Amino acid sequence: MLLTPFLVGAKVEEGSIEGSRRVYSHDSRNAFPQRASGSKALSLRLRERMKSSKVEDIIEQRLDALKDSLGETWSDRGEFEAFFARFKTSIKLDSGQSRLLPTPSVKARAKIILNSKSSGATTALYTFRAFRQAFVKRGLTGLDSELKHAFIGFVTDSRSTEQLLNKQVKVSDLRHPIEWYPATRARRRTIHLHVGPTNSGKTYHALQRLEQAKTGLYAGPLRLLAHEVYTRMNAKGKPCNLITGEEKRIIEGEKNPMISCTVEMTPLHKDLDVAVIDEIQMIGSWDRGWAWTQALLGVQAREVHLCGEERVVPLIRHLTSLMGESLEIHRYARLNPLTVESMSLKGGLHSLKKGDCVVVFSRAGIHAMKKKIESTTGKRCAVVYGSLPPETRAQQARLFNDPDSGYDILVASDAIGMGLNLSIKRIIFETTRKIAGGCDFENLTTSEIKQIAGRAGRYRTASDDTRDTISAASSRGGEVPSQAGSSVSSRPSIGSVTTLEDIDLRVVRKAMGSEADPIPSAGIFAPVAVTRQFVSYFPPNTPFSFVLRRLHEISRVNSLFHLCELDDQLTIADLIEPIKGLSVTDRVVICRAPVDRTADGFPEMVQALAKCIARRKGGALLEIKEIPLELLNRPVVAEKAYLASLETLHKGLSLYLWLSYRFEGVFPSRPLAFQYKGMVENNIDKILSGMYYEPNIRPTGTRKELEEVIKKVRTEYRGAEKQGTHPEAEIPMLLGNEGTQNFMENMS
Template structure:
């Protein structure tokens, strides 16, 4: 859900705040807890159109389904004559009220009085009541979907007529009303009000999309569970008992393994020593987080005479004379049924990841190796020690120090003119990356390499090689946090352009361990190419794992582009990261298969998966990984006649349904599997293969539009290749797909060399981000104040240094916007213009698409985040502080937290 500033009754998001962000402006602060505050007359919300709520007024400027507040707009029919008049004030027909927007003149409008008279809105309604009305509105949407789009599925649940469906929906409405009433009385926790808790939690974590999914799941659950016998329920509960994942791998438990845990900061040599042991073994497995790293180890072992196969989701490389003894693979592809001497699992701290953690846990618990070498951060020691004790494995811990010192600079970079050879600038938006590349090359006159998640691994490796080569003019690197894993780069200094990113729901400050992971790339001891080209050395005994190479005199540096973010980085670098408390797991396919057998054949498979997750019982050492895009994929392919295992396989594919074109690709591929017909690549219209023959300069969207299309086509071809190994009889054009993939990579390389992006887009994103961070800090202070029972009198905004920082170069910022959007004041005063700003900046928020994701994960790509739509109108104007180089006054980190229980 987009981040919004909370005003009384403006947005249902304020339902989840323990206090009101603008409470300082109200004469009577709320005294209700858990957000159950009364709305003032000025905070009344108006529902959208439907049979029960006929009074509608949509937000001007194309706002997306936002409930409007009388307080912010003061609507009066007599003011409509002024709409469209640029001198009539904000939004044309809105009355200018001055700083006190809660005046009685604004409150007692004709519309608000009529709404109260008709009983559509109660003057004493709480914000939980507002959210309850939002839930009832979604029931109407669900009713339309079930009646006209999913009638076959509804009949499979035993509902044969529309009248019977209406009866079930009415009962569900009453359940929602009852749970809302409980919430208004302060009962919002899971044990007291489970239905409301699930709805609320879904809305907080995933916005409207997650709420709609949870709404559908809850209704199906109400209908289907009523038909279960007690015997079926008992069997489902047994299958959902996931407390003992150690028992899922009985063959491995029969072995007596020795686990070597290599822990230390980035660039400490831990992976180097583990690979030395792998090279000395007769048989072994390397498991890395990315295809790029698997490629690197594959090349390294074969260069040293070890016949090694490459095994990733969509590629298999088997060397001549291979005897099935050595494999380099992505962590999802670790073979669990073959016995080897040594297994090396890199980045073991990823076990705690909420999306891909299950793959590392599965590899660690299930690999059949005499020696298991785990490489990762120090925070994994506690949980690995506990797991080894539970499994009966011997544990040996090896601790390392950095091979080169890492220092945090006292000043931010300030100006791009201060860049030096070997600098890497880290950003979290693809558009911002290209804009920064253009700026750097324009200011410095040197070339700049580019690395980010949605680039093909081969392109990333090529860009890394250009940056590492000292004999060319590629002096700088502009990258996303994709550099945190899988790439060894000759970086002298890491410069964070930002310390917050959009995670698909809101802006959040990146976590200390993420900052350390990225910052650790500075002062690298050895590059990837040097590791491959260097001949086998005998100066280190393979078994002497604690023998560390002599540290170098190279010093790595870390800083930020602006002073605004420097305090966050400095504090993160000094913070001791908390140890992992649990590791991720995912129900194995056989458990999901057996669980699905208890449901009618046409039951939505997405519901079955959610039902298993909802019923799952877990040990405190484990947590269920989040269902990222699996449910959306399951819903997309529900219409096709697929077996349960085929559905499980497609749900696990690297399909990113965030791309509109990918939806058609997934459906077409699923149809081929269901009909068991040849999926010839050239016959499938969902693949825009004509893009390859098109000139990158002749695309209707320009060079950057061509780049986006090429990246989307590359992901689609990657999905085809992934499925070609699972359904070899259906997708037979594997060789052609590899050829098309290489052609697309050439086009992407060509685009990267010629694409240009505007500096205004990057600054716009930075402008919005800083305002969001300031608002988050205000929320945190208010939430903390409410937690101890009082309201903050004057909530401060973010760290102390921010006030002066954000006022710097305001005039310059507005001038930079003028060429793209016109004057900021006029733009924000005009709703149509404001909507234009949002549409132009929306693409600037494509953040961290694959920071550490592999193409083999169930949902390897993050959702495209949306631009926070309320920022321009809700925040006071601030500057971006682009030129500041002074030392910050405070190092307090700015973070945004969401308390789901308050």
């Protein structure tokens, strides 16, 4: 079938040209116009493929596969056959009618489920449209998951009484999250909202107020920021604890120390004078927004200082009004000028200067750009991207900031948008699009462009303040002078922003002159107590992922809030479903662990750790073979595969540490995990310092260079074919997934 090979693999790999298109020159882009058409064109191609194919046939095939897999575990085969026949009929009846039906609103979902029992159909919750969308977004894996969820829901609803369904609807009423924190509502708080662009001093002024308080906390989005404030407070003689998901540093003997934490770890039971919640605009995130909402609604502080972007102001006004609390808004202007340059780099790299930062949106693209810059200009590059350990990112930032290190240029992802102290003079966007959803592209938002561009030029940061404070204390035998860090530096640096190509410069210029859209709602998750109660309304063997999705589907939510996405939680829930002995609370905790679903070995690591929790033993680090500690026995070599393996090992050790603080009796090897984690970080630093990246085959530069690469690939492919092997994994995606298929078909 024509559609299957395209959509099953409808995922742009990091090493593909679609993922790093701007290394091409303008000429080469014209040579491949389908690449320059962007996410809209790719979406159109997807739609055309779907129109020309019989998706019903694919659904029919996957239903047969689902029947075979589920039928083996069903005790009453006759009952199963009857259920499945009715289920297939309902889908067939629905498929012809639901193509134009919108997805039902949250308010309508409860009625849909109640009506489904009497109608005997899957109704609009499980429409052909939903199956089709799952197939487009996630291929056969997504379709299989959607079909399984629909069938389980069909059976569950058919067996449930109306009274039980009403209980599910009642407990899933999440319209009033303000009331989830009665102790906080019982006290008077003043909310201070500090808003302004990057490098406006908003967080600096909030931290100044925190330093004056007797008790307080800082809650930030990243471990790096929490560690920075922790260091700053202790250097100034203010005892401060560090609390993140993976690490706790507690000062013994202090009655009321300050707290610096990641926002997910914000303590809601402590009586505080001042709380600072940084990057409050992330309250609107569909992934982590719940943590900012929880911190804002629940922290028990007399003064709550929120730092963020102007676009969050309307939402905070509404929330403070709901809470009956006073709001004071402090607005800040950027402390130094930021200009958009009149010209792009015209696709060339020769004009790069010391202090430049080139922003690229894929890991492979970052390493390829590093190699290209170093070979073109002779200047060394530091690199920063999300899958690097935070400690390594900080080390790379230090190398870039040090004028004597020899690292003149930074190549980075949007990870530079927050959390790192960087002496960037100019930001250069390689592209203004990034991969979204695995098989499509999306334009950067106005807010994202401004956040990244704002890193160019800088005033004094909290990190500068910390460093100078430590230096002053050291020079005076531990005495901190009163003026240390008390004022903002009077030496501004002018920042500038441009792009690699002209087409993107227009986008950046428009964004820099526009206001970002207001944030419409705050993210929430159902409290653990609600989830536990909801689970009790289902048969014991109901898959936990189904319960989570059902709760998400029928929950009623105030228009000021939205339910955060469940993708990671559902993946983990399915992985640990077969493991016996896990309580509902265990499953909720494990599902909320910070994981990277794309990392190699991720399923095995999660399952191994979950089995330890179920058994309440066996959690010694050296006994868990799924965490590949043997990598540390290998010689450190500057190879991309070894670097990726170390990054995965670091994620595994971080997950072990995260779980060790929640299941302390199960995972006793925390000190050893910290030791190995440090070794991994050191090895990654060594690799990055010595790596001259050599991707398998990655066309760059002019059309002529492209033709040479294609010739080389064709020769290698034919040679392998004669030997009876096809090195398909080594062939570049010259035109994305569709182009790769056509390219390989034309090899002969």
